Amino acid sequence: MKGEVAKQTTEKRADGRAAAGRLLLIIWPFLVTVPMLVFLAVASMTILSSGRAYIEGESLWSKAHNESIYFLYRYSQTARQEDYDRSMAALAVPIGDQFARVELEKPNPNLDTVRAGMLQGKAHPSDVDNAILLFRFFRSVPLIAKAIDYWAEADDLMVTFQATAKQLHHRVSAGDRDGPETLALISRVHDIGEKMRPLNENFSRSLSEALRWTQSVLLLVTFGVATTLVTASVVISRRMVHRSEQVESALRKSEERFQLAVAGSNDGVWDFDLEANEMYYSPRLKQLLGFAEQEIPNTIKVFWSGLHPDDLDDTMSAVSNHLERGVPYDIEFRLRTKSGEFRWFRSRGQSVRNALGKANRMAGSISDITDRKLAEAQLFAEKERAQVTLESIGDAVITTDVNGYVQYLNPVAEALIAWRLSEAHGRPWYALFRLLEEKTRRSPSDLIESVLRKGHAVEIADSIVLIRHDGTEIAVDESAAPIRDRAGNVTGVVLVLHDMSRERQYAAKLSFLASHDALTGLINRREFEQRLRLAIASAAELDRHHSVMYLDLDQFKIVNDTCGHAAGDELMRQVSTLLHRRLREVDTLARLGGDEFGVLLENCPAPHAARVAEELRQSLRDYRFVWHGRSFSIGVSVGLVNISGNQLRLEDIMSAADAACYMAKEKGRDRVQVYHPNDTELSRRQGEMEWVERIHRALDDNRFSLYAQKIIKLRDAGIGGQHVELLIRMRDEEGHIIPPMAFIPAAERFNLMPLIDQWVLRTALSTLAARHARRDYSIETCAINLSGASIGDDRFLDYVCEQFVACPVPYQIICFEITETAAISNLSKAERFIHELRAMGCRFSLDDFGAGMSSFAYLKQLPVDFLKIDGSFVKDMYSDPINRAMVEAINHIGHVMGKKTIAEFVENDRVIEALRQIGVDYAQGYGVARPELFEHSTARIPKLVVSNPTVPGNNGLPRGRTQLR
Numbered sequence: 001m002k003g004e005v006a007k008q009t010t011e012k013r014a015d016g017r018a019a020a021g022r023l024l025l026i027i028w029p030f031l032v033t034v035p036m037l038v039f040l041a042v043a044s045m046t047i048l049s050s051g052r053a054y055i056e057g058e059s060l061w062s063k064a065h066n067e068s069i070y071f072l073y074r075y076s077q078t079a080r081q082e083d084y085d086r087s088m089a090a091l092a093v094p095i096g097d098q099f100a101r102v103e104l105e106k107p108n109p110n111l112d113t114v115r116a117g118m119l120q121g122k123a124h125p126s127d128v129d130n131a132i133l134l135f136r137f138f139r140s141v142p143l144i145a146k147a148i149d150y151w152a153e154a155d156d157l158m159v160t161f162q163a164t165a166k167q168l169h170h171r172v173s174a175g176d177r178d179g180p181e182t183l184a185l186i187s188r189v190h191d192i193g194e195k196m197r198p199l200n201e202n203f204s205r206s207l208s209e210a211l212r213w214t215q216s217v218l219l220l221v222t223f224g225v226a227t228t229l230v231t232a233s234v235v236i237s238r239r240m241v242h243r244s245e246q247v248e249s250a251l252r253k254s255e256e257r258f259q260l261a262v263a264g265s266n267d268g269v270w271d272f273d274l275e276a277n278e279m280y281y282s283p284r285l286k287q288l289l290g291f292a293e294q295e296i297p298n299t300i301k302v303f304w305s306g307l308h309p310d311d312l313d314d315t316m317s318a319v320s321n322h323l324e325r326g327v328p329y330d331i332e333f334r335l336r337t338k339s340g341e342f343r344w345f346r347s348r349g350q351s352v353r354n355a356l357g358k359a360n361r362m363a364g365s366i367s368d369i370t371d372r373k374l375a376e377a378q379l380f381a382e383k384e385r386a387q388v389t390l391e392s393i394g395d396a397v398i399t400t401d402v403n404g405y406v407q408y409l410n411p412v413a414e415a416l417i418a419w420r421l422s423e424a425h426g427r428p429w430y431a432l433f434r435l436l437e438e439k440t441r442r443s444p445s446d447l448i449e450s451v452l453r454k455g456h457a458v459e460i461a462d463s464i465v466l467i468r469h470d471g472t473e474i475a476v477d478e479s480a481a482p483i484r485d486r487a488g489n490v491t492g493v494v495l496v497l498h499d500m501s502r503e504r505q506y507a508a509k510l511s512f513l514a515s516h517d518a519l520t521g522l523i524n525r526r527e528f529e530q531r532l533r534l535a536i537a538s539a540a541e542l543d544r545h546h547s548v549m550y551l552d553l554d555q556f557k558i559v560n561d562t563c564g565h566a567a568g569d570e571l572m573r574q575v576s577t578l579l580h581r582r583l584r585e586v587d588t589l590a591r592l593g594g595d596e597f598g599v600l601l602e603n604c605p606a607p608h609a610a611r612v613a614e615e616l617r618q619s620l621r622d623y624r625f626v627w628h629g630r631s632f633s634i635g636v637s638v639g640l641v642n643i644s645g646n647q648l649r650l651e652d653i654m655s656a657a658d659a660a661c662y663m664a665k666e667k668g669r670d671r672v673q674v675y676h677p678n679d680t681e682l683s684r685r686q687g688e689m690e691w692v693e694r695i696h697r698a699l700d701d702n703r704f705s706l707y708a709q710k711i712i713k714l715r716d717a718g719i720g721g722q723h724v725e726l727l728i729r730m731r732d733e734e735g736h737i738i739p740p741m742a743f744i745p746a747a748e749r750f751n752l753m754p755l756i757d758q759w760v761l762r763t764a765l766s767t768l769a770a771r772h773a774r775r776d777y778s779i780e781t782c783a784i785n786l787s788g789a790s791i792g793d794d795r796f797l798d799y800v801c802e803q804f805v806a807c808p809v810p811y812q813i814i815c816f817e818i819t820e821t822a823a824i825s826n827l828s829k830a831e832r833f834i835h836e837l838r839a840m841g842c843r844f845s846l847d848d849f850g851a852g853m854s855s856f857a858y859l860k861q862l863p864v865d866f867l868k869i870d871g872s873f874v875k876d877m878y879s880d881p882i883n884r885a886m887v888e889a890i891n892h893i894g895h896v897m898g899k900k901t902i903a904e905f906v907e908n909d910r911v912i913e914a915l916r917q918i919g920v921d922y923a924q925g926y927g928v929a930r931p932e933l934f935e936h937s938t939a940r941i942p943k944l945v946v947s948n949p950t951v952p953g954n955n956g957l958p959r960g961r962t963q964l965r
Helices: 002-078 081-104 111-120 125-138 142-173 180-261 283-288 300-306 309-325 370-392 411-417 447-454 501-515 525-542 556-563 565-581 606-622 650-666 680-701 740-749 753-773 796-806 820-825 827-840 853-861 881-896 909-918
Strands: 268-273 278-281 329-336 342-353 359-368 396-401 406-409 434-437 464-467 473-484 490-499 546-553 588-593 596-601 624-627 630-633 636-643 672-674 704-713 722-731 779-786 814-819 843-849 866-869 900-903
Touching: 002 081, 002 142, 002 180, 081 111, 081 142, 111 125, 142 180, 268 283, 278 300, 283 359, 300 329, 309 329, 309 342, 309 359, 342 370, 396 411, 406 411, 411 490, 447 473, 447 490, 473 501, 501 525, 525 546, 525 588, 525 596, 525 636, 525 650, 546 606, 546 650, 556 565, 556 624, 556 630, 565 588, 565 596, 565 606, 565 624, 596 606, 606 636, 606 672, 636 650, 650 672, 680 722, 680 740, 680 753, 704 753, 704 779, 722 740, 722 753, 740 753, 753 779, 753 796, 779 843, 796 827, 814 820, 820 827, 820 843, 827 843, 866 881, 881 900, 881 909
Parallel strands: 636 672, 722 779, 779 814, 814 843, 843 866, 866 900
Antiparallel strands: 268 278, 268 359, 329 342, 342 359, 396 406, 396 490, 434 464, 464 473, 473 490, 546 596, 546 636, 588 596, 624 630, 704 722
């Protein structure tokens, strides 16, 4: 006995070893190739990650070097130690990389030193070790060696740059910022940067080529290993297929015997011997459960344990009822399959009974009905979904048969037609409600009949009214579509009604808001202009007289600023009510925007219109606005325009009213200004307001040009570069030149000069920067005019500094010209402006000096470099001894104070000779040179926003003769 057990144990072990050997024979190629593929993948990622780290390091290296050059250059301009320190801090990045490379070049490098250098070079800590491996193991690879050689060459330049930086620091800290040696050091810094750029590019290019070569090699090796694996897989698969075919042949014969046994049945068969308590499951039954024939034992326990818990009691009861009382056995239940999934089955069976009538055997079949159950569940879910959808949508849905009898109403339809489904079912739809065309009150065409006749969906385009049985009318949209069966035959019609009541309310509200102001309820500018157009037409065609008023509140801003927007809104509402009470029913009152109102008096002669305007003004004058215990008086400035039979455009009338209102404000506010076409002052103001729009369009379209007029030296002629003054011209839409005197007064009055000054500054600096880029240093001094409005703008100084950063131009080239009147009117701001920019290196010229002799007292407070003698003294000085004496006095005072003098309006050689005799330093005028177009970039420059834009009504703006030549 023991020998038999030992023999069986030995045979099992032999079988196990044989099975293991067969398994190893199958999988050995995979055991070899998969680790190789893993190794190649890891190597590829490591090398590519190392290359990426070096490329990112080069980017950080280059960025740090450029930042070091930038702050070093700025240090040469500002002499601030902070700029030098920031330059050296940026330089620490490439120096750290240099330490790492030098250490790696050693036979036995100190890796801690290398890591510290790379971390100083801002390399990511996770990339440091990979970068060291790439350098040490691939240093001799030609492409990588070439990249490292570029690195070493760049490090040599970096050493030179560091030494140059220290020399420059020594010079600048000693106070020598403009000396020839300092300029030579700056030039050397620039040259080092130029030499460094191609080395950085060559380093990145060589390293990228090395990575691409490495990637190609690794790809080829990987492809070879993969090919080997595929070949082995094919051989093994063919062997397995051959064996599988042998097994399938045996199974095929067994299946044939099975088919004969069950007489071609596709169902599973079971047989339960109750007396022996033995169970038989056919192979097909086991197959339905996902098992092979030998995977489950033939016991009744398998069946009961596989039943779904919810089906266990019903199944046991069905079996018991059949065995004990002969009830037919036909039941559906769920059985667990091999995968753990429960599937639905139908089982039918019959028992065999002995002579005593007791069942001793029971057999039957079992079939998989899961697909049928899923179809039933899906059909039920779709039905439920359709039901929920119909009950959830916002439209009324009514279904009828082909004769128009109602079959279904969703809840919205029940609410719309005021019928319940239980009451309406089986009734004809026209007995429940009526449909009429809203305009004609006639019955529309029968939609159901149209659908049945045409066989497709139909919609009524006209507005329809639904009338319920209680007489209530509801605006609806109506559409209908056929209902078809599987064969495509029409079995009914679905009628969809959409309640349009809310849409009608929204449309009415939107229509009101489109023509009215939301705050006051008055009509808005658009509707006001539409009514004004009709009034203009009636005045021209029917010879009627109308009047238009433009009202602008005088104290609204005070209320809004001191009490907040809530107070301002309440003031607008109260003013609207007050004005409306003073007008006739036929008159039109509109809020045009902000604190501006418009009034249209139709069929109102000019004298009566003037009285109405005065009454409105007086009403607001007498009105006191009270907000939280604070009281305010409100005034109004009124511009009045009378419209008679003459042909006037809407734009002309609105512009005239606006100009008249503006004139009323300038004359002291709280008054009525009547527009007269022959009023010279009003016409001029209206023309200036038109120039505002033209200037804005010219700025948007970049239709300004710069001209340069030379300024010559009267002493030491020919020494140094050119001295020019930039003058601005505007081009109209046809390209014709518009002189400054045409648009500058309007620009000054409406505070557009800061916008123009910004355009001039950025255009001039970008042009000079472009010239310097191509090494054109012919201009030694470039004079740029600035208006008093720009000098008084606190943000304009920041804008100037931003433009110098964007366009690197040496500060000493730029000379800002400000007029004497502008400087005196903004003396404190002018002093700060001049001091700030002179500290950077810019120079200043005081234009039109001498026009007011009181300005001599302010000259000591304005540290300018040049005095421009007013041209009114210069042009006639040859024939007028008084003017000559004035020129001599200004020139003498300027020289005593250490300033250069420039005479403008020089017209001929005799004036030039007289200026030389007096000792004036420079001359400018048509007798010297006419303005020529200043070359500038054609690229569009983005528009900038002025810091204090003008709105109609502002006055008291600073004025000066800026850029008028």
